[in-house]
Amino acid sequence: QTPNDGVALKNFRLTADSNGMLRDWTGDNPCQGSPWSGVICSNGRVFELKLEGLQLSGSIDALGGLDQLRLLTVKDNNLTGPIPDFSNWRNMQLLYLNGNQFTGPIPESVGSMWRLARLNLQNNFLNGTIPNVFDNLTRLQTLRLEGNNLTGAIPPINNSMINDFSVAGNQLSGSIPLSLVRFNASSFLGNGDLCGAPLTACPETLAPTVPPEIEPTLQPVSSPVTPRSKGGSRLSTGEIVAIVVGDVAALMLVTLGFLVYYWRRRSCKNQEKPSKGGEIDRGEFSSGQYSTAQLPDSEKNKLVFLEGSKHVFELEDLLRASAEMLGKGSFGTAYKAVLEDGSVVAVKRLKDVSTNGKKEFEQQMELIGKLKHRNIVPLRAYYYAKGEKLLVYDYQQNGSLYSLLHGNRGPGRTPLDWVTRLKIALGAARGLAYLHQECGSQKIPHGNIKSSNILLDKNYNACIADYGLALLMTSSAATTRMAGYRAPEHADTKRISQRADVYSFGVVLLELLTGKAPVPAYSNAAQEEGIDLPRWVHSVVREEWTAEVFDIELMRYRNIEEEMVGLLQVAMVCVSPAPEQRPKMSQVVKMIEDIRPDQGLSMDEEGFESMSQSPLSLEGPPPSEPPAT
Numbered sequence: 001q002t003p004n005d006g007v008a009l010k011n012f013r014l015t016a017d018s019n020g021m022l023r024d025w026t027g028d029n030p031c032q033g034s035p036w037s038g039v040i041c042s043n044g045r046v047f048e049l050k051l052e053g054l055q056l057s058g059s060i061d062a063l064g065g066l067d068q069l070r071l072l073t074v075k076d077n078n079l080t081g082p083i084p085d086f087s088n089w090r091n092m093q094l095l096y097l098n099g100n101q102f103t104g105p106i107p108e109s110v111g112s113m114w115r116l117a118r119l120n121l122q123n124n125f126l127n128g129t130i131p132n133v134f135d136n137l138t139r140l141q142t143l144r145l146e147g148n149n150l151t152g153a154i155p156p157i158n159n160s161m162i163n164d165f166s167v168a169g170n171q172l173s174g175s176i177p178l179s180l181v182r183f184n185a186s187s188f189l190g191n192g193d194l195c196g197a198p199l200t201a202c203p204e205t206l207a208p209t210v211p212p213e214i215e216p217t218l219q220p221v222s223s224p225v226t227p228r229s230k231g232g233s234r235l236s237t238g239e240i241v242a243i244v245v246g247d248v249a250a251l252m253l254v255t256l257g258f259l260v261y262y263w264r265r266r267s268c269k270n271q272e273k274p275s276k277g278g279e280i281d282r283g284e285f286s287s288g289q290y291s292t293a294q295l296p297d298s299e300k301n302k303l304v305f306l307e308g309s310k311h312v313f314e315l316e317d318l319l320r321a322s323a324e325m326l327g328k329g330s331f332g333t334a335y336k337a338v339l340e341d342g343s344v345v346a347v348k349r350l351k352d353v354s355t356n357g358k359k360e361f362e363q364q365m366e367l368i369g370k371l372k373h374r375n376i377v378p379l380r381a382y383y384y385a386k387g388e389k390l391l392v393y394d395y396q397q398n399g400s401l402y403s404l405l406h407g408n409r410g411p412g413r414t415p416l417d418w419v420t421r422l423k424i425a426l427g428a429a430r431g432l433a434y435l436h437q438e439c440g441s442q443k444i445p446h447g448n449i450k451s452s453n454i455l456l457d458k459n460y461n462a463c464i465a466d467y468g469l470a471l472l473m474t475s476s477a478a479t480t481r482m483a484g485y486r487a488p489e490h491a492d493t494k495r496i497s498q499r500a501d502v503y504s505f506g507v508v509l510l511e512l513l514t515g516k517a518p519v520p521a522y523s524n525a526a527q528e529e530g531i532d533l534p535r536w537v538h539s540v541v542r543e544e545w546t547a548e549v550f551d552i553e554l555m556r557y558r559n560i561e562e563e564m565v566g567l568l569q570v571a572m573v574c575v576s577p578a579p580e581q582r583p584k585m586s587q588v589v590k591m592i593e594d595i596r597p598d599q600g601l602s603m604d605e606e607g608f609e610s611m612s613q614s615p616l617s618l619e620g621p622p623p624s625e626p627p628a629t
C-alpha cells in the first residue's frame with residue numbers, strides 16, 4: 001500500500017505551523033490540484049520539501065514517513081525535539097536541518113542514508129558524540145555540525161569525497177583524526193579541548209583522546225560560530241532587512257523633519273527680507289534640498305522642454321510642488337514631485353557634471369531628448385544654471401525592478417510572477433537595444449545598467465532610466481557606481497562600452513532569475529560590493545544543481561522550468577568574461593523572444609497578460625539544492 005504523504009504533511013502542519021505559513025496546504029493530496037507551497041512531487045510522491053525560515057516550531061517526527069524524499073530543508077525555523085530516526089529516508093540526498101533548536105544525539109541511523117551528498121545540522125542544540133558511521137556515506141560531500149553541544153572525540157572520517165566540513169563551536173575534545181587535517185583550522189575552532197593539526201599540537205597526555213568522564217568539565221573557548229542564546233531564535237534575513245530598512249526609514253524621517261524645520265526657518269527669514277533677483281528659494285520641495293542656486297535674472301525660469309514634450313509647467317511650478325526624495329544615486333538625488341495640477345514627475349538633481357559649460361550640456365540634453373521608445377524613460381525637460389542642474393522625467397509609478405525584487409522579502413510580500421519577470425526582461429532588453437542602435441556608429445553605451453535603473457510603468461512595462469548620463473559625469477562618480485554589475489574588463493580600462501552594458505544586463509537577468517541582489521539590499525550601493533552573482537551562479541550550475549539557482553518564489557509555477565533555463569542561458573552568455581563573446585543587445589532581444597516563440601512574447605500588453613503560467617513541477621532527480629548557509 002502506498003504510504004500517504006498527504007497525511008504525513010498535514011500531521012506535520014498541525015504540529016509545527018502555528019503561524020499559518022502553510023495555509024495553502026489544502027485538499028488531501030499534495031501532488032494533485034493546486035500546489036502546496038514548498039512541496040515538489042514526482043510520480044505522485046513528495047520528492048522535495050523546502051520549508052525554510054517559516055517560523056515552524058515543534059517536532060518533525062511526522063516527516064519521517066516521507067520515504068521518497070530526496071531533499072528536505074527546514075533550515076532557520078524554531079523546530080525542537082530530537083532528530084527522528086533516519087532509516088526511512090533512504091533516498092535522501094540533501095538534508096538541511098540547520099538553524100533550529102533540535103536536541104539530543106545525532107542518530108546512528110544517519111549511516112543508512114547512503115545517497116546523502118549534503119548534511120547540515122549546524123546551529124542546533126545537539127549533544128552526545130558524533131556517530132562513527134560517516135564512512136558508510138560514500139557520496140557525502142558536505143558535513144556541517146558546527147554550533148552544537150557535541151562532545152567526545154571526532155571519529156575517524158576517511159571519506160575523501162567530503163570537501164565541506166566543520167565541527168567548530170562544539171565541546172569536542174581529543175586529537176583531530178589524521179584524515180581531517182586537510183581542513184582549515186576554522187573547521188575545528190571553538191571546541192573545548194581539540195588539538196593536533198591544523199590546531200596546536202596535543203600535549204602528550206591528552207593524545208589521542210580525552211576519556212569521556214572528564215568531558216563535562218571542558219568549557220568551549222570562543223567560537224567562530226555566531227553565538228545563540230538557548231531557546232532563542234536567530235533573526236531571519238527578512239527580519240534583518242526589515243530592521244535595516246526600518247532604521248534607514250527612521251533616519252530619513254528624522255533628516256526630513258530636520259530639513260523641513262530648517263527650511264521653515266529659512267522661509268520665514270526670506271519673507272522678512274525680499275529675495276534677491278533670481279535666487280531659487282522656494283521651500284515647497286519639502287525635502288528642502290533644492291533651493292539656493294544663485295541665478296542671474298536672464299536664466300530665471302528657464303526650464304527647457306524637449307522635442308515632443310508639451311510645455312505644461314514652469315520652473316516656478318516645479319519649485320512649488322510637493323516633493324518626496326526617491327533616493328540618492330551616483331548622479332545625484334531623485335525626487336518625486338507632485339505639481340499643483342496633480343501631475344507627477346520625477347526630478348533628478350545632478351551633481352558632479354563634467355561638461356564644458358552650458359552649451360555642451362544643452363547639446364547632450366537635446367540628443368537625449370530625441371530618443372523615444374516605449375522601453376526608455378522619456379526625458380521631458382531640463383534646467384541648467386551654474387550651481388544647479390535638474391532633469392525632469394516621466395514618473396514611473398511602479399518604481400524600480402530593484403525594489404520590486406528585493407524591496408520586501410518579508411511577510412506580506414507580493415511575489416513577482418514569472419510572466420512579469422519575462423516581460424520585464426524583454427522590455428528592458430528592447431530599450432537597451434534601441435539605445436545601442438540609435439546611437440549607431442558612435443556606439444554610445446548606457447554605462448550604468450542595473451535593476452534600480454529599470455523602472456516599471458503602471459502596466460509593468462520596463463523602461464530604461466539614466467541613459468546618456470554616464471558621459472556627463474566626472475570619473476569619480478563613474479568609478480563608484482556599478483558595484484555588482486561591473487564587467488570584469490572595466491577594472492582595467494575604466495571605460496564604459498556597449499559590451500560592458502551587455503554584461504550588466506546579464507547580471508540583471510540573473511537577478512530576475514535568482515531573486516538575489518548583486519548589491520546588498522538598501523545599502524549604499526555605490527560604495528559596497530555585493531555578491532558576485534555570475535560567479536555564484538557558475539558555481540551552483542557547475543555542481544549540477546541547476547534548479548537551485550532559481551528564486552524560490554518561482555517554484556510555485558508549473559511548466560516554466562524550460563523557460564527559466566532558457567533565460568539562464570541568455571544571462572550566462574551575456575556575462576561571458578571575454579567581451580567579444582557577449583552577444584549584441586539586438587541578439588539578446590531575439591533570444592528572449594524565442595523563449596516563448598509561439599505564445600507571443602513579442603505581443604503587446606494584452607498578449608502578456610494572457611500568457612499561461614501555472615505552478616511549476618520539477619520532475620525526476622536530481623533535486624535542487626537550497627542556497628548555501
Ligand SMILES: Nc1ncnc2c1ncn2[C@@H]1O[C@H](COP(=O)(O)OP(=O)(O)OP(=O)(O)O)[C@@H](O)[C@H]1O
Nearest residue numbers: 326327328329330331334346393394395396400452
Ligand atoms: N522616473 C522615475 N520614476 C520613478 N522612480 C524613479 C525615477 N527615476 C529614479 N527613480 C528612483 O529613484 C531612486 C534614485 O534614483 P537614482 O537614479 O538617483 O539612483 P540609482 O538608480 O539608485 O543610482 P544611479 O544614480 O547610479 O543610477 C531609485 O530607486 C530609482 O528607481
